[in-house]
Amino acid sequence: MTKRHVTLAIKYAVLAAGAIIMLFPFYWALSTSFKELRDIYFEPYGMFPTNPTFSNYISVFSKAPFGRYLLNSLVVAAGTTFLQLVTACLSAYAFARMRFRGREIIFFLFLATMMIPQQILMIPQYLVVMRLGMGDTYQGLILPYAATAVSIFFLRQFFRTIPKDFEDAAIIDGCGPLRILRYVFIPLSKPALATISIFVFMWSWNNYFWPLLIVDSTEMRTIQLGLALFRTEGGIQWGEFMAGTVISTLPILILYFIAQKQFVKGITLTGMKG
Secondary structure (H helix, E strand, C coil): CHHHHHHHHHHHHHHHHHHHHHHHHHHHHHHHCCCHHHHHHHHCCCCCCCCCCHHHHHHHHHHHHHHHHHHHHHHHHHHHHHHHHHHHHHHHHHHHCCCCCCCHHHHHHHHHHHHHHHHHHHHHHHHHHHHCCCCCHHHHHHHCCCCCCHHHHHHHHHHHCCCHHHHHHHHHHHCCCCHHHHHHHHHHHHHHHHHHHHHHHHHHCCCCCCHHHHHHCCCCCCHHHHHHHHHCCCCCCCCHHHHHHHHHHHHHHHHHHHHHHHHHHHHHHCCCCC
16 A cells, blocks of 8 residues: 555544544434333443334424424524525625725624623623513514624625626626625625525524523424423433434434535635635
């Protein structure tokens, strides 16, 4: 074997080991979700269920309105993602292409908000949402996160990689800023938009603390709040809890596999131009 082959073998071995480490927790949850209660407690280290059963998945939907929780999380995650894409496109185009006084200072202030811990903002956000009467509503779950500096910064960096010639050609054809954004920048920014969509959707789907603050009714609980129902005074119902966890993970996996190529391309291209 040549030195090149040895190097490739080592790289693949390291990547395979990393993949196993990353996938093992999900496999463990999947395996436990098909185990009976007796197997979970008396054979906790078994890699495969002795008597596979779907009873845990049936219990998840019979003990709680889990379908409603899934729908709530889908509405909140999709709404948050859509609004962040809209606000990020408009703001990123302004910061990347438009010339106006104080642009760099305003952009610096946007970046400065990224340094503020999210927990510090929870109290003022909670007070505003409650005083506007949006507690225990979709609006209260979505609107506080309709715009973030991270999405704006990410998309702004991608917009700066788009050649100026495309914009000049659109201006010659009589396009204004909004039409240039719609017909030039957005179609060319699908990789960046896919990347932002995955990150925002995943964050919103897994968000636990904010829904915990403003949700009071059972009907408005998200999937993460629904999983907490399987923690009782007698301990965690591991089989049902893992079944619910597997179900809650599937939408993220499906979204990633659909946008995988665009996601990788967006990560690769973003930031190539300062």
